[in-house]
């Protein structure tokens with residue numbers, strides 16, 4: 001039922017953000033803190049997010065969502081692949097792998113946007129940026 005933009009906004013982006021924010025370093029007034037899932041429940045949330053990213057790749061190929069029949073198909077398949085690898089890392093509760101695959105996931109997103117939606121890659125557009133802690137809420 002969703003078009004590509006809605007699918008990105010309501011499914012892909014929240015899932016990717018959950019994944020990206022699950023392991024890493026955040027900076028606040030007290031300095032830098034390492035964050036990682038600490039309970040079964042939190043790890044399941046990371047798995048769920050990876051599942052959503054993976055299945056979104058399939059959804060991008062369904063109906064009339066594909067914007068062409070070559071690059072789009074390959075890049076959607078890459079989203080399935082990275083989502084699956086991200087899922088395996090979460091299942092293994094491998095924090096380093098979750099962190100590394102999060103970075104790879106970001107490149108899969110950006111590659112497709114560079115080709116099909118370059119306007120969202122502008123440096124001060126905060127859509128689709130991993131870890132938005134402390135991002136530009138100040139000013140005006």
Ligand code: HEC
Nearest residue numbers: 004005008009012013016075076079109112116117127128
């Ligand atoms: C197969 C291509 C493709 C992949 C892979 C992809 N995107 Fe997108 N994305 C698009 C296109 C095309 C648009 C522009 C949709 C439009 O505005 O019609 C978009 C738009 C977006 C938007 C803006 C939505 C809005 O409200 O305007 C966000 C956020 C986004 N993508 C996040 C992601 C994230 C996060 C990933 C990776 C986990 C990702 N995308 C992977 C093609 C892709």
